[in-house]
Amino acid sequence: VVPVGHGESEGKHGWIEGLAILISVIVVVIVTAFNDYTKERQFRGLQNRIEGEHKFSVIRAGEVRQISVGDIVVGDICQVKYGDLLPADGILIQSNDMKVDESSLTGESDHVKKGESFDPMLLSGTHVMEGSGKMLVAAVGVNSQAGIIFTLLGAAVDQQEAEIKKRKKGEEETAPVTGNSHVSVPATISDGAPNKHEEALDHKPSPPPETHKKEKSVLQAKLTKLAIQIGYAGSTIAMLTVVILVIQFCVKTFVIDGKSWKSSYAGELVRHLIIGVTVLVVAVPEGLPLAVTLSLAYSVKKMMKDNNLVRHLDACETMGNATAICSDKTGTLTTNRMTVVESYICEKLSKTIPKFSDIPSHVGNTLLQAIAVNCAYTSRVMPPEEVGELPKQVGNKTECALLQFVQALGKNYQTIRDDVPEEMFTRVYTFNSVRKSMSTVIPRQGGGFRLCSKGASEIILKK
Incomplete structure (x- = not known):
């Protein structure tokens, strides 16, 4: 017999437990949804920024x-390089000396040589592997x-989806038809072509696509294992509690x-059983998902302050188990910029930028022309976009370092380029892995030609 006051007390305060569970579930859902929304918005902003930085x-x-x-619009003149x-035709x-990799369109791995007088068409989606030039945009x-x-x-994808929908619709229409049923089929079939309705009847439904289950993270696997162990332990303790209480009641009574x-x-026996069930329910860690979600959300916030964007919460605990991080150097651990640190001009080694006045005039002018x-x-x-920033390098970083060396000498390479436009070049031997050097042949004012070369030291000195 349960006392009336005790039952009223349980009925009066029983809503507290349910409300606490509901609040914990709402907190978990809101925290997870807010973190996913914040991260997705930041990743979208980063993606838009990356796409905006893809310039030509x-x-x-x-x-x-x-x-x-x-x-880029039709009629633009684009400068293309290796x-x-x-981005356009x-x-x-x-x-x-331009060569293009058109394997993305033709499947041929051989590089295609391009020129104004032969095969001048450049197609979007292809890569320039050697040389440089100017392209008049024809299609975008x-x-x-x-x-x-x-x-x-x-x-093709839209057509395939439409066929799948049509097939499913045909299957739904023919679903109630059994093997012993008679189906009235129109007899208007021309040239022996099969009737579409018969095709729908004869068509065997394709098996549903296999769904790949998301793999659990390390922490989720450990928590699942812990929950199972806690469940086993709680079940054992609950059974022992019920058995001990029943034995005690029987012996005493x-x-x-x-x-x-x-x-x-x-x-009384039912009350002992309820006590065992209560022990089992208490053993289940209801607050564990909430605690894990809040801790991972806090980790994401801390990583965001360090400019580390995390899309998935489980990536935090995965990186927590990392003992070593391997990364490439250029652009990740360095600023992706190159500078001239030493020069050897007229048998004089300089570990700083020399003064242009210390270089013989004919040598200095030839050097400036060769680099430009x-x-x-x-x-x-x-020039930098903001005061205090470094100059902006566009193009090959090694060539930009040489051009900055010219500027450090107090000269302007653009005036030389204006005097010697690309149309005046006699021949250009672009850099590649076999040649390991780049050479440009230009005409001299007094007649003849001048060959300007740069590249690996062992290759240049051998020449």
């Missing part, structure tokens, strides 16, 4: 400008070669007190 050099109104690839991924109007966006391919792929069985004793002309015209050093 174009010539507009006689000036070289860096614009986003999405702003390593560029062409165009016609080559000036080139220097969905009208370019890559855009046409993507459009066809998208149309029937052996010591010598009482006989009454129907009211069944309530023999560096790709797509490589430039631009």
Whole structure:
């Protein structure tokens, strides 16, 4: 028999436990959703920034400008160089020993040589492997070669989805038809072509695609194992508690007190069973998911302060188990910039930038011309966007370092380039892994030619 006051007390305060569980669930959902929303917004901003930083050099109104690839229009003149991924279709109007990798379109791994007089067409989605040049944009966006391919792929996907929907609709219509049923099929079939309705009936439904289950993280696996162990331990303790309480009740009631069985004793046995169930419920760690979610969310916040963006919460505990991080050097551990630190001019070694007045005039002028002309015209050093920042390097970093060396001597390489435009070049031997050097042949004013070379020291000295 349960006292009336005790039952009223449980009924009066029983809502507290349910409300506490509901609040904990709401907190877990809100914290997780807020973290996912914040991280996704930051990653979208980072992605937009990366896409915005993908710029291309174009010539507009006689000036070289860096614009986003999405702003390129038909009629622009683009400066292309080795390593560029062409963002649009165009016609080559000036080139220097250019070779293009068109394997993304044709599947052929051999590099295709391009020139103004032969095969001048450049297609979007291809890579410039050697040389440099200027391209007149002829098609952009969905009208370019890559855009046409993507459009066809998208149309194929849409058509495939439409066929799948049509197939499913046909299966649903033929679903109630059994093997012994008679189906009325229209007899208007021309040229022996199979009827679509019969195709729908004969079509065997394709098996559903396999769904890949998300693998658990290290912490989730450990917590699952811990929860199972706690469940086993709680079940054992609960069973022992019930057995001990029942034995104690029986010994005290029937052996010591010598009482006989009454129907009211069944309530006592049920109460002991409820105590065992309570022990089992208490053993389940209900607050563990909330504690883990809050701790990982706190870790994400701390990592964000260090400019480390984390998309998934479980990445925090995965990185916590990392003992070594391997990273490339250029652009990650360094600033992705190169500078001239030593020079050997006229048998004089300088570990600092020498004064131009200390260099013989004919040697200095020849050196300036060789650096300005023999560096790709797509490589430039631009003034910093904000005061106090380093000059902005555009193009090959080694060539930018040489151009900055010219500026450090107090000279302007652009005036030399204006006097010797690319159209005046007799021949350009671009840098590649076999040649290991770059050479440019230009005509001299008094007649003849001058060869300017740069590259690996052992290659240049051997020549």
